[in-house]
Amino acid sequence: MSHPANSYALVADIGGTNTRVALADGRRIIETTIRRYANADFPGLESVLRRYIADEGGVDPVAACVAVAGPVRDGRATMTNLDWTIDKTTLARATKAETVAILNDLQAQGHALGHLDEAKIRTILPAPAASPQAARLVIGVGTGFNAAPVFDLPGGRIVTPSESGHANLPIRNEMELRLCQFVSTAHGFPAVEDVLSGRGLERAYAFLGTEAGDPREAAAQDIMAACADGTDARAVDAARLFTRILGTVCGNLSLIQLPFGGVYLAGGVARAFAPHLTRFGFAEAFRDKGRFAGFMSNFAVHVIEDDYAALTGSAAHLVALDAPQSRAASHES
Structure with a gap:
């Protein structure tokens, strides 16, 4: 196959686990060019x-942007669950693109809002x-956990990064205290991500087995x-425990960010839980904020x-990067 240069x-x-790559025409992803690669390879x-680039016939892109599951600082990304470090120099060398950008993966989800099929x-x-x-909030639940607020300002959209998944897991009762103590053996610290992730669901299942005196393991998909x-x-009980803690954490983040434009859950685990959130008590946990319970109804939650x-x-971020240059050129002409 052949694509026009630049x-x-x-x-x-x-x-x-995987890297997905595609070509974009403006904000539109060209679906026939989407490819998935196993990082372990x-x-x-x-x-x-x-x-x-070789698989796409030696395509020569005009710009490149990668979304990374890890913190990004000064144009350099460190993967949270993968031993890769990525910077703009490497990205430019690999793609030969004139414009390059690196985003945290939740920042990329935030830039997608308003450009997705309803x-x-x-x-x-x-x-x-x-x-x-109105501010919005994207919360990622997948291999890890993170959140990013989205602000649409006169000068353009700003999606600020964070590492919310590594904050302390909230505790509301004695059972959740025991859960914190159980998961803290993983890293010596009970973080939100230790429960609210695919591996976290597996830990919740194992915890309930220990509580019942019948320990056994199960994979998240099972x-x-x-x-x-x-x-x-027990799988139902683990999913219910997971859902209620997810509701609590999402409610906490909503009070911090005040996303009157909505909360958007993203990621593979969020999509898997979407059909079960209502019956497993997400809404009750999300709104369980004492005298602010009524106020919580101001925040819509979507998946x-x-x-x-x-x-x-x-792709939308690259378009936004190019927009000021286009406006300047138009003004000069």
């Missing part, structure tokens, strides 16, 4: 991108309509399958069911 942007979503991102947005909790400029078909009562939203967000 016509498309290259965008990538780098998770802990490559020593680093540069080799992944070189393989992709059919792929599932509403869990409705709320009163808000102004288009736990979710058992929730759907009702074959394992992003578009698996390629981070790619769309990366």
Whole structure:
């Protein structure tokens, strides 16, 4: 296959296990160009991108943006669950693109808001309509956990990074204290991500087994399958525990950020839980804030069911980067 040079942007979503790469025409992802690569097969991102460029017939992108599951500082990203370090120099060398950018993966999800198919947005909790400029909040639940507020300002969109998944896990009762003590053996510290992630669901299941004096393990996908078909009562209890803690944490983050424009849950685990959140008590836990319980009804909660939203967000970010230059050129002419 052949693509015209300097016509498309290259965008990538780098998770802990896989990297997805695609070409974008403006904000539109060209679906036929989406490819997935197992990170374990490559020593680093540069080799992944070189393989992709070769697989796409030696495409020469005009710009490149990657979304990374880890903190980004001064144009340099460190993966949280993968031994890769990524910087703009490496990205430019691998893609030969004139413009390059690196985002945290939740920042990419934030930049995608407003550019996704509404059919792929599932509403869990409705709320009163808000102004288009109202703050929004994206919360990622997948291999890890994180959150990023989204602000639409006169000068453009700002999506600020954070590492919310590494804050302390909240405790409301003695059982949750015991859960904190149980998961703290993983890293010596009971972080939100130790429960609210795919591996966290597995830890919740193991914790309930220890509590019952019948310890056993189960993979996250098997736990979710058992929730759907009702074959394992402990799986249902683990999912309910997970959901209530998710509701508590999302409620806490909402009080911190005041996202009157809505809360958007993203990530593979969020999508898997979407059909179960209502029956497992997400709303009750989300709004369980004492005298602020009524105030919590101001925040809608949605689930992003578009698996390629981070790619769309990366493309939208590149368009926004180019917009000031285009406006300046138009003004000068």
